[in-house]
Amino acid sequence: MEINITKLEQTEAFGKAIASFLVTSNDFNIIYLDGNLGAGKTTLVRIILKALGWSGAVKSPTFSILEEYHINGIDIFHTDLYRLDGQNDFDMLGLEINQNNRGVLFVEWPEKIEKFGIGNEIYIKLEDKIEYRLANISSDNQDLLGSIDRIKLNNPA
Numbered sequence: 001m002e003i004n005i006t007k008l009e010q011t012e013a014f015g016k017a018i019a020s021f022l023v024t025s026n027d028f029n030i031i032y033l034d035g036n037l038g039a040g041k042t043t044l045v046r047i048i049l050k051a052l053g054w055s056g057a058v059k060s061p062t063f064s065i066l067e068e069y070h071i072n073g074i075d076i077f078h079t080d081l082y083r084l085d086g087q088n089d090f091d092m093l094g095l096e097i098n099q100n101n102r103g104v105l106f107v108e109w110p111e112k113i114e115k116f117g118i119g120n121e122i123y124i125k126l127e128d129k130i131e132y133r134l135a136n137i138s139s140d141n142q143d144l145l146g147s148i149d150r151i152k153l154n155n156p157a
Helices: 008-024 041-052 087-092 142-149
Strands: 002-005 028-034 066-071 074-080 103-108 121-128 133-139
Touching: 002 008, 008 041, 008 142, 028 041, 041 066, 041 074, 041 103, 041 121, 133 142
Parallel strands: 028 103, 028 121, 074 103
Antiparallel strands: 002 133, 066 074, 121 133
16 A cells, blocks of 8 residues: 655655554554655654654654554554664574553564564555655554544645
8 A cells, every 4th residue: 555645744644544543452553654864754643643642752763763652552663773783683682572561663664574473463664765765564464454544635626
């Protein structure tokens, strides 16, 4: 599924659709965020966290590598793997995810690690084009894809 995003309001609608899915999901989800520097990965996470009810600052985990949030019973982990050398570095973080809990792990620069293979994985590739940003979303989770498909981004015809 592809979405053309030309305005911040459309990015907000996209993020709110993901947040809405996360609120209704009783599962642990992993969202892989792929894209060049400045493609909007952390911005999208900020929008999602705000839509979930987070009122504090959301900083990029580029230097901390991992940030944790707990919002309304949802465990949220946001990691940026840009500075890691691979799976061994990631394993050394000691991140322990209880996949039986309700939550989400956002992974920026997912090519640095092996995929988790838990079944609730969403892959979002953000690309900067000259006049718009392209979000390419893929997942085996049809509920999430349906949530995103229902949003109206008011793209010009």
